[in-house]
């Protein structure tokens with residue numbers, strides 16, 4: 192699977208309980224829920240093992256760790272890992288993001304004020320401006336930047352020595368990084384979506400920190416609806432906690448989790464109202480497709496972009512919908528998930544209406 196295709200937009204987290212970008216409430220509580228060291232960090236076993244080696248080796252040498260590139264969808268723990276890197280190196284951390292660095296001078300100001308060994312976390316590194324990016328090449332490789340003073344023919348480059356530092360770049364789109372930038376990272380890790388059992392661990396840990404009692408089945412129920420993403424798991428946990436406290440005795444069981452998430456219209460597979468609306472239209476109005484994106488969007492009453500960027504990535508990832516050259520097509524799993532029966536082909540016809548794109552004879 193090419194995960195770049197399945198990355199949700201930053202906008203989707205604003206109103207959706209199952210959006211993977213951080214909303215205001217997430218930002219307020221996430222600091223409290225972040226694991227503080229590699230042992231507490233759940234899942235991503237290979238990344239943890241490799242990073243542990245990189246950091247131990249750097250500590251042994253008494254040097255700053257190699258630059259680290261973390262790629263993966265929003266909410267999988269890139270910011271958390273960057274903070275862990277700083278903590279494990281007993282180094283301070285500076286946090287900024289690509290869109291905040293539009294001029295090379297912005298970057299020069301940050302780099303020149305770094306302390307020896309400091310970790311610089313650069314989120315959305317693929318969104319930095321080109322001049323800043325070029326300055327970063329030299330900074331990463333030689334711990335030096337050329338600051339340009341003046342303009343036109345009289346401009347001069349003044350070299351500026353930097354202290355050794357560790358750049359941790361994070362991106363949802365590793366494919367968009369220019370190769371010269373990608374090549375300057377000593378260690379690159381791709382974060383995968385989490386398995387349900389790993390999300391259960393995240394939920395139990397967060398429940399302990401939030402002081403809410405959760406039984407094993409309650410955590411399983413929430414994990415199954417969390418779309419492989421710790422941020423969503425933590426958010427659903429908070430909504431289920433509200434329900435448990437208002438409508439029950441405060442303890443999260445399977446029954447309570449499932450009743451709470453029914454209120455929020457998040458189904459047992461993590462689809463919300465928008466996702467189900469798209470699937471329902473595709474199945475009921477278009478016999479499972481193929482149907483063009485614009486037609487589907489009109490049928491759902493949403494913008495084309497909303498269907499394409501917000502709903503579809505997860506439906507594709509879940510194997511419920513396929514994007515084909517002839518249009519959007521539902522898979523057999525989509526029919527099963529909504530409890531509907533695919534139309535049968537008339538006798539002698541090659542394949543059913545809903546199956547033409549993907550499964551036609």
Ligand SMILES: Nc1ncnc2c1ncn2[C@@H]1O[C@H](COP(=O)(O)OP(=O)(O)OP(=O)(O)O)[C@@H](O)[C@H]1O
Nearest residue numbers: 221224225232233265266267268269270271421422
């Ligand atoms: N492996 C993990 N174990 C426990 N909690 C985790 C893990 N990964 C992420 N979390 C929790 O999920 C939330 C989101 O994590 P984080 O902010 O690090 O994601 P991110 O990948 O940086 O997202 P974005 O790309 O939107 O910045 C945090 O509250 C964090 O505590």
